[in-house]
Amino acid sequence: AQSVTQPDIHITVSEGASLELRCNYSYGATPYLFWYVQSPGQGLQLLLKYFSGDTLVQGIKGFEAEFKRSQSSFNLRKPSVHWSDAAEYFCAVGPPDSSYKLIFGSGTRLLVRP
Amino acid sequence: ETGVTQSPTHLIKTRGQQVTLRCSSQSGHNTVSWYQQALGQGPQFIFQYYREEENGRGNFPPRFSGLQFPNYSSELNVNALELDDSALYLCASTRRGYSGLDSYNEQFFGPGTRLTVL
Numbered sequence: 001a002q003s004v005t006q007p008d009i010h011i012t013v014s015e016g017a018s019l020e021l022r023c024n025y026s027y028g029a030t031p032y033l034f035w036y037v038q039s040p041g042q043g044l045q046l047l048l049k050y051f052s053g054d055t056l057v058q059g060i061k062g063f064e065a066e067f068k069r070s071q072s073s074f075n076l077r078k079p080s081v082h083w084s085d086a087a088e089y090f091c092a093v094g095p096p097d098s099s100y101k102l103i104f105g106s107g108t109r110l111l112v113r114p
Numbered sequence: 115e116t117g118v119t120q121s122p123t124h125l126i127k128t129r130g131q132q133v134t135l136r137c138s139s140q141s142g143h144n145t146v147s148w149y150q151q152a153l154g155q156g157p158q159f160i161f162q163y164y165r166e167e168e169n170g171r172g173n174f175p176p177r178f179s180g181l182q183f184p185n186y187s188s189e190l191n192v193n194a195l196e197l198d199d200s201a202l203y204l205c206a207s208t209r210r211g212y213s214g215l216d217s218y219n220e221q222f223f224g225p226g227t228r229l230t231v232l
Contacts, residue, residue, distance in 0.1 A: 043116070043204055090156050098219040100147060100208055101210040103171050104156030
């Protein structure tokens with residue numbers, strides 16, 4: 001079955017510290033991979049996506065993610081977290097045809113300590 | 115600003131009623147998808163419409179139906195509402211983007227409609 005697992009429900013980091021949010025997926029073929037951010041009461045904003053090529057992808061707001069095929073993972077990282085990064089983060093996978101029929105993980109809520 | 119709007123922002127219905135949620139996107143957005151996001155969960159794919167035809171459906175019963183119109187607007191209809199239908203409903207529209215000689219699809223989410231079923 002196709003699924004996305006985000007094992008961390010909550011993560012708390014201090015402002016200025018580094019961040020890594022984990023994402024593992026189960027999919028028949030190599031899917032397209034996405035990270036979205038959702039602030040309270042807001043819709044989803046795309047941070048970055050991986051379709052093919054370089055397995056380290058850069059996104060907006062200083063985020064990056066690395067695709068590791070052998071581990072079926074697509075972890076999100078940021079070297080220095082800002083208080084404004086506090087939000088819910090969702091990993092998603094979709095079929096490799098850019099149709100965007102996405103399967104989302106259950107999300108990781110990021111809290112930032114001042 | 116994604117250019118995707120949804121109405122209403124909030125809605126309260128009672129069990130057994132019917133509801134219509136609306137989504138409007140910009141010219142050139144040929145595909146629209148609808149997602150249900152229950153509290154504390156990630157969004158779940160309901161269905162997708164391309165050029166006014168259903169183009170894929172998730173694990174949702176037939177009482178969830180949709181329409182897409184030529185003016186880039188769409189509707190999600192839910193009949194016989196159940197308490198578990200309480201959720202944030204997101205629409206996402208897709209347009210073709212271009213970068214040099216490459217083309218790709220870009221998807222934009224609306225802010226959602228919060229539906230509460232009592």
